[in-house]
Amino acid sequence: MPRNTNVDDLLKPKVVNLVDSEARPADADPVGASMADTDDSIESIYRRDYGRLVALAILLVDDRHVAEEIVQDAFLSLHRSMGHVTNPAGFLRRCVVNGGRDVQRRRSIRRSNLLPARGPSQFRFAELDDVLVRLPFRQRAALVLRYVEDLPEADIADVLGVRPTTVRTLVRRGLAQMRKELEK
Amino acid sequence: MINDEPHGVLALSGGNTPDGPPEEYFGYLRERRDELAAETSPPPFDEMLEAARSRDGSYAVSVGDPRPQRGRRSVMVVSAAAAVLVVLIGLAVAVAHDGGPVTIQVAGPDSPASDSPVSDSPVPDSDAGGSGGRSNAGRRTAGPSGLEHLPLLFPPGSVNEMQARIGADPEVDDTGFVVAGNLEVFIAGSEGEPAQLVTVLSVLKADTEKAFGLMNMPREFAETLAADGPLDSAVLESGLESAFPSTALETRELVIADLATDGPMFGAWVRRWVGSQIDSRIVLIPTRTATTVVIASNTDESTVDGILARLTIEGDLLRVGDVPDGFDRLLDRSDRVVLTGDAYAVMAPPAVGLHDESGPKVPTRLAVNDGPDAASAILLWNDLFITQSRPFVVREHSWVIGTLDPAVAMGGMDGVWVSIGDFTIRGRTDLDDSERVASSVTELRRLWEGIQPAEPSAFDRAIERYHAADGNLFGDTPENGDRAQGAARVTTTTVTGSNGD
Numbered sequence: 001m002p003r004n005t006n007v008d009d010l011l012k013p014k015v016v017n018l019v020d021s022e023a024r025p026a027d028a029d030p031v032g033a034s035m036a037d038t039d040d041s042i043e044s045i046y047r048r049d050y051g052r053l054v055a056l057a058i059l060l061v062d063d064r065h066v067a068e069e070i071v072q073d074a075f076l077s078l079h080r081s082m083g084h085v086t087n088p089a090g091f092l093r094r095c096v097v098n099g100g101r102d103v104q105r106r107r108s109i110r111r112s113n114l115l116p117a118r119g120p121s122q123f124r125f126a127e128l129d130d131v132l133v134r135l136p137f138r139q140r141a142a143l144v145l146r147y148v149e150d151l152p153e154a155d156i157a158d159v160l161g162v163r164p165t166t167v168r169t170l171v172r173r174g175l176a177q178m179r180k181e182l183e184k
Numbered sequence: 185m186i187n188d189e190p191h192g193v194l195a196l197s198g199g200n201t202p203d204g205p206p207e208e209y210f211g212y213l214r215e216r217r218d219e220l221a222a223e224t225s226p227p228p229f230d231e232m233l234e235a236a237r238s239r240d241g242s243y244a245v246s247v248g249d250p251r252p253q254r255g256r257r258s259v260m261v262v263s264a265a266a267a268v269l270v271v272l273i274g275l276a277v278a279v280a281h282d283g284g285p286v287t288i289q290v291a292g293p294d295s296p297a298s299d300s301p302v303s304d305s306p307v308p309d310s311d312a313g314g315s316g317g318r319s320n321a322g323r324r325t326a327g328p329s330g331l332e333h334l335p336l337l338f339p340p341g342s343v344n345e346m347q348a349r350i351g352a353d354p355e356v357d358d359t360g361f362v363v364a365g366n367l368e369v370f371i372a373g374s375e376g377e378p379a380q381l382v383t384v385l386s387v388l389k390a391d392t393e394k395a396f397g398l399m400n401m402p403r404e405f406a407e408t409l410a411a412d413g414p415l416d417s418a419v420l421e422s423g424l425e426s427a428f429p430s431t432a433l434e435t436r437e438l439v440i441a442d443l444a445t446d447g448p449m450f451g452a453w454v455r456r457w458v459g460s461q462i463d464s465r466i467v468l469i470p471t472r473t474a475t476t477v478v479i480a481s482n483t484d485e486s487t488v489d490g491i492l493a494r495l496t497i498e499g500d501l502l503r504v505g506d507v508p509d510g511f512d513r514l515l516d517r518s519d520r521v522v523l524t525g526d527a528y529a530v531m532a533p534p535a536v537g538l539h540d541e542s543g544p545k546v547p548t549r550l551a552v553n554d555g556p557d558a559a560s561a562i563l564l565w566n567d568l569f570i571t572q573s574r575p576f577v578v579r580e581h582s583w584v585i586g587t588l589d590p591a592v593a594m595g596g597m598d599g600v601w602v603s604i605g606d607f608t609i610r611g612r613t614d615l616d617d618s619e620r621v622a623s624s625v626t627e628l629r630r631l632w633e634g635i636q637p638a639e640p641s642a643f644d645r646a647i648e649r650y651h652a653a654d655g656n657l658f659g660d661t662p663e664n665g666d667r668a669q670g671a672a673r674v675t676t677t678t679v680t681g682s683n684g685d
Contacts, residue, residue, distance in 0.1 A: 050226035055224065058217075058220050068224075072233075125212050132213075148217055
């Protein structure tokens with residue numbers, strides 16, 4: 001059944017969706033934690049979190065140059081919207097994910113080997129990198145946000161603009177696909 | 185197994201499980217992320233901002249720019265024709281002009297722009313103030329144009345007023361009218377706020393089984409969907425997943441709603457409900473009434489955001505703040521991008537490979553012969569399968585906005601379907617059972633010229649009434665909404681042909 005048919009919802013401004021309603025616990029979200037200080041200026045946020053957001057974007061698009069552009073555009077959006085954004089961390093993360101998705105739509109997957117295999121399982125990790133990059137974007141984003149960024153499902157759902165149940169589905173399918181590829 | 189712990193970083197059962205990769209892999213990714221972050225130093229903030237501004241800005245589009253709220257006195261739902269035509273006209277104008285924001289409206293027969301609601305030439309007319317190339321310094325904004333001061337089809341009103349205006353689905357109870365499927369786009373929003381866009385696809389229940397059957401949907405599922413009684417969400421979801429095992433559902437939120445109790449008002453009810461869910465970006469809503477299955481979706485959220493962030497409702501006008509990303513590129517691409525005819529217009533974005541390995545495959549050709557169910561199938565197929573390449577289509581009165589990515593656009597009306605693949609337009613008409621291929625505006629127009637005008641749809645009739653009433657078809661009072669009952673259906677595609685690709 002419809003979850004909500006209140007007229008007020010129809011009147012809800014779009015911007016509401018761009019703003020996280022609650023800050024996450026600091027230990028749950030390093031980026032969010034670093035941005036939790038409300039006294040932070042956008043420049044301080046930028047200096048502190050630029051690298052980490054670029055890293056996130058690289059995991060999503062596997063291209064440093066594009067990743068940096070995505071993050072810079074995210075900060076530009078934040079700069080323009082600063083007065084309306086109560087949770088810069090969530091805002092920036094959503095910008096990065098949306099930017100990654102846009103990039104994904106506009107190109108074929110091409111590997112740039114920004115995620116070289118390391119460690120004792122190099123061979124398998126390299127394979128997994130390839131598989132991860134080839135996953136549908138939202139599956140990839142869900143996996144990265146959950147297992148790399150360590151976000152709870154609710155936050156992932158917010159970033160991706162889906163329900164938490166969908167996050168679980170995306171994660172499940174992403175994992176299954178990676179397993180399937182590994183077994184080939 | 186995946187557990188439901190909020191922080192299931194290692195929520196895979198140990199080692200190489202059947203459920204996913206080895207958990208060490210994600211540890212490796214986290215280490216790699218930290219390394220990447222450590223080796224990345226930000227450029228000076230001001231320089232970064234300037235560089236970001238000077239770029240196309242396409243990545244930033246998805247979040248839009250929050251606009252000041254100047255009141256919430258009204259909720260407005262605008263018909264597909266009016267709303268999207270407004271957008272497209274505005275965009276065409278916007279590309280042709282520099283300067284401040286322009287207010288645009290729907291072109292009509294009596295309007296100054298009625299001769300050419302959408303320019304035949306996608307290249308801006310220099311006499312109209314076109315400015316040529318796009319500046320790297322930022323997005324261009326639209327300037328004044330002759331398209332100003334044309335009213336929207338539906339003037340703003342309260343939710344109740346809009347419900348009255350939109351009314352029930354008039355065709356549902358019209359036994360003499362074959363409804364293959366409706367794909368509708370609405371713009372909704374409040375005064376002074378960014379607009380929202382809703383797409384609703386509905387299919388008559390009577391055709392549902394056939395339509396889904398054409399899509400290889402399991403018969404029992406189609407029957408379930410077509411049957412009376414509450415929908416079982418589990419059945420529906422599993423049925424859809426079974427029918428569309430690829431990416432169709434992976435990129436969508438599935439929500440079940442049963443609107444049967446809303447009776448004849450279901451059309452407005454659905455729209456209202458969809459509108460209420462837009463912020464949640466629910467993109468697929470299979471639902472059912474006693475007579476109709478409705479599948480509603482919004483289009484790609486980032487694209488929609490990019491468009492809508494630039495549209496602001498001002499009274500009974502839509503204001504285009506500047507050119508939405510994508511559309512300027514669209515309109516810059518000469519005749520391969522904006523295709524218009526007297527009765528039809530088709531838009532397609534710059535070429536994106538149909539067989540892009542990152543996305544689903546999209547056929548480059550569709551031909552439809554007999555049967556409204558074929559049209560339903562295509563519309564549904566269109567909506568469900570093309571998850572990353574959403575088509576535009578279209579007829580002058582039934583614009584559909586999709587993502588800016590697709591290389592396919594298709595549309596149909598009155599026995600003719602047109603698809604665009606790799607910018608080759610293939611039209612097949614049952615008038616002479618021939619297929620024609622066009623690759624330019626001129627050729628497309630030539631193709632269309634052979635098409636006879638359709639029996640006016642409800643929308644057509646509404647348009648006629650609108651013009652006959654000097655643009656005040658429904659007035660501003662709720663009681664006038666009664667006159668709109670049955671007349672405001674927006675997009676009706678009637679096809680008399682059979683599927684035959």
